[in-house]
Amino acid sequence: MTGTLVNTTVNGDAVQFACPTDESLMDSLRDRVGLTGVKEGCGTGDCGACSITLDGELVCSCLVLGVEANGRNIGTVEGLADGDKLHPLQEQFINHAALQCGICTPGFLVAAKALLDKNKNPTEEEIRYALAGNLCRCTGYDKIVRAVQAASKDLRKKK
Numbered sequence: 001m002t003g004t005l006v007n008t009t010v011n012g013d014a015v016q017f018a019c020p021t022d023e024s025l026m027d028s029l030r031d032r033v034g035l036t037g038v039k040e041g042c043g044t045g046d047c048g049a050c051s052i053t054l055d056g057e058l059v060c061s062c063l064v065l066g067v068e069a070n071g072r073n074i075g076t077v078e079g080l081a082d083g084d085k086l087h088p089l090q091e092q093f094i095n096h097a098a099l100q101c102g103i104c105t106p107g108f109l110v111a112a113k114a115l116l117d118k119n120k121n122p123t124e125e126e127i128r129y130a131l132a133g134n135l136c137r138c139t140g141y142d143k144i145v146r147a148v149q150a151a152s153k154d155l156r157k158k159k
Contacts, residue, residue: 024063037076045063048135
């Protein structure tokens with residue numbers, strides 16, 4: 001494949017891939033790196049299904065070019081679990097039935113982790129604001145908010 005060579009870090013691992021200069025980071029992560037947890041919902045940055053962190057900031061990967069990832073740190077839903085041990089957010093999404101079809105779930109998890117990395121004890125309003133860029137058509141948002149609140153509590157207990 002011809003394209004621009006990109007050297008990046010994904011979920012703590014050095015990754016190298018080649019991609020066309022006009023390919024989205026979402027497509028690069030899915031098609032070149034094999035991280036299919038990054039979902040395409042809308043392709044316009046409106047739904048949050050493709051949410052990742054780029055140098056610690058939450059972004060829609062459909063709005064970033066793959067070549068822009070060169071030399072940067074990417075976090076995806078695949079990086080949440082520690083081996084077979086689920087992240088508290090993943091555990092609480094299961095416990096609170098905060099998922100159904102699964103298209104939006106990775107984006108919500110990444111967005112929630114980005115929030116909890118910066119704010120260990122967010123209010124309900126802060127959680128809803130942080131997750132406002134993510135859309136769900138199945139569960140409604142109350143179960144998702146409750147799962148984030150429970151995970152926040154779990155993470156504070158661990159400290």
